[in-house]
Amino acid sequence: xxxxxxxxxxxxxxxxxxxxxxxxxxxxxxxxxxxxxxxxxxxxxxxxxxxxxxxxxxxxxxxxxxxxxxxxxxxxxxxxxxxxxxxxxxxxxxxxxxxxxxxxxxxxxxxxxxxxxxxxxxxxxxxxxxxxxxxxxxxxxxxxxxxxxxxxxxxxxxxxxxxxxxxxxxxxxxxxxxxxxxxxxxxxxxxxxxxxxxxxxxxxxxxxxxxxxxxxxxxxxxxxxxxxxxxxxxxxxxxxxxxxxxxxxxxxxxxxxxxxxxxxxxxxxxxxxxxxxxxxxxxxxxxxxxxxxxxxxxxxxxxxxxxxxxxxxxxxxxxxxxxxxxxxxxxxxxxxxxxxxxxxxxxxxxxxxxxxxxxxxxxxxxxxxxxxxxxxxxxxxxxxxxxxxxxxxxxxxxxxxxxxxxxxxxxxxxxxxxxxxxxxxxxxxxx
Ligand SMILES: *Cc1c(COP(=O)(O)O)cnc(C)c1O
Numbered sequence: 001x002x003x004x005x006x007x008x009x010x011x012x013x014x015x016x017x018x019x020x021x022x023x024x025x026x027x028x029x030x031x032x033x034x035x036x037x038x039x040x041x042x043x044x045x046x047x048x049x050x051x052x053x054x055x056x057x058x059x060x061x062x063x064x065x066x067x068x069x070x071x072x073x074x075x076x077x078x079x080x081x082x083x084x085x086x087x088x089x090x091x092x093x094x095x096x097x098x099x100x101x102x103x104x105x106x107x108x109x110x111x112x113x114x115x116x117x118x119x120x121x122x123x124x125x126x127x128x129x130x131x132x133x134x135x136x137x138x139x140x141x142x143x144x145x146x147x148x149x150x151x152x153x154x155x156x157x158x159x160x161x162x163x164x165x166x167x168x169x170x171x172x173x174x175x176x177x178x179x180x181x182x183x184x185x186x187x188x189x190x191x192x193x194x195x196x197x198x199x200x201x202x203x204x205x206x207x208x209x210x211x212x213x214x215x216x217x218x219x220x221x222x223x224x225x226x227x228x229x230x231x232x233x234x235x236x237x238x239x240x241x242x243x244x245x246x247x248x249x250x251x252x253x254x255x256x257x258x259x260x261x262x263x264x265x266x267x268x269x270x271x272x273x274x275x276x277x278x279x280x281x282x283x284x285x286x287x288x289x290x291x292x293x294x295x296x297x298x299x300x301x302x303x304x305x306x307x308x309x310x311x312x313x314x315x316x317x318x319x320x321x322x323x324x325x326x327x328x329x330x331x332x333x334x335x336x337x338x339x340x341x342x343x344x345x346x347x348x349x350x351x352x353x354x355x356x357x358x359x360x361x362x363x364x365x366x367x368x369x370x371x372x373x374x375x376x377x378x379x380x381x382x383x384x385x386x387x388x389x390x391x392x393x394x395x396x397x398x399x400x401x402x403x404x405x406x407x408x409x410x411x412x413x414x415x416x417x418x419x420x421x422x423x424x425x426x427x428x429x430x431x
Pocket of ligand 1 (some may be wrong): 096097098099101123125176178179180212213214234
């Protein structure tokens with residue numbers, strides 16, 4: 001077997017291949033631990049499938065109103081067993097992560113209530129939902145206020161300020177597990193648990209909601225195992241396993257899920273309607289693959305961090321840092337390597353590998369943005385994908401890799417693009 005030749009056939013120079021192999025070998029012990037977590041989660045998922053008697057009939061969908069949709073109802077029970085919650089809403093009618101989060105907020109807050117973000121500003125797309133940025137239909141328009149407590153400079157929770165911020169009107173808190181595109185550390189589930197205990201210690205009736213995007217199956221527990229009342233995420237990230245074509249989920253307390261279901265469909269109808277169409281087989285199979293797929297994405301992120309850190313680039317998080325999500329960034333401080341990285345990721349893709357990504361004026365952004373995406377599911381970020389705005393500090397953000405083998409190849413391909421664009425010399429890889 002000549003692996004090196006395979007890489008060469010796909011345009012990766014032997015020097016880069018050898019360098020990649022060296023880095024990968026140095027990570028083997030760490031990857032063993034990731035495999036162990038993935039194995040644990042695989043069995044957790046399998047057990048939920050078996051306990052709930054997932055059958056061939058569950059894989060078929062319904063149409064129309066979708067009354068008595070066996071596959072849909074069983075899937076929600078499977079999710080509930082994985083997240084250890086009373087109930088779950090997981091549906092193709094939830095269009096994306098932002099929609100799932102908006103649904104959780106809008107269905108459980110009422111005029112006069114206040115939402116508190118105790119761990120810094122939520123993900124950018126929630127600005128419009130909350131009304132931080134004026135937007136039609138925002139929480140603010142419905143008379144729901146918003147408070148925010150930022151993290152301390154060292155990235156930890158500002159407990160004193162949180163305590164002060166909790167008012168009688170504070171109905172709900174929103175905690176984001178992943179750093180997303182911010183430059184703070186991602187919280188571990190344990191850290192989130194500490195924050196929730198603190199908040200519940202002040203007022204036990206405050207609803208603690210966690211934005212779980214990019215965090216699922218990275219640890220052996222989820223935020224719902226440490227006291228979160230509601231956990232929310234997207235199916236075109238980790239739990240969709242690269243197969244779910246659309247969708248989001250909310251897992252949590254039965255009363256909160258009921259509110260969300262009444263908002264998603266209609267008061268009085270709730271979970272009873274909502275045909276699953278043809279999505280179920282991919283929802284089930286994607287969930288079944290999710291522990292393994294998420295671990296592949298995690299390995300890809302760590303591998304990339306080490307590849308680039310070792311060459312002297314600034315990476316965030318650092319290669320040796322503990323991980324609680326799958327996002328990696330590399331800070332280039334100039335445009336050429338950012339563009340080359342995205343080109344390499346695109347050229348490594350199974351779909352659209354022959355196109356060259358270029359910076360463009362994306363609606364809603366002041367600076368040009370470059371994106372690499374060669375995915376089976378449009379916009380899927382559990383598949384290898386990269387993007388970055390063309391402004392200081394010229395950081396690329398990337399995530400995904402539904403198989404480790406492909407993620408590994410993809411990262412070597414980004415180095416090759418650096419060489420092809422004259423940014424790195426092949427002699428750099430001989431160290
Ligand atoms: C991706 C993401 C979202 C939003 O999900 P979309 O599917 O892009 O709408 C929200 N929060 C975090 C932390 C995310 O990573």
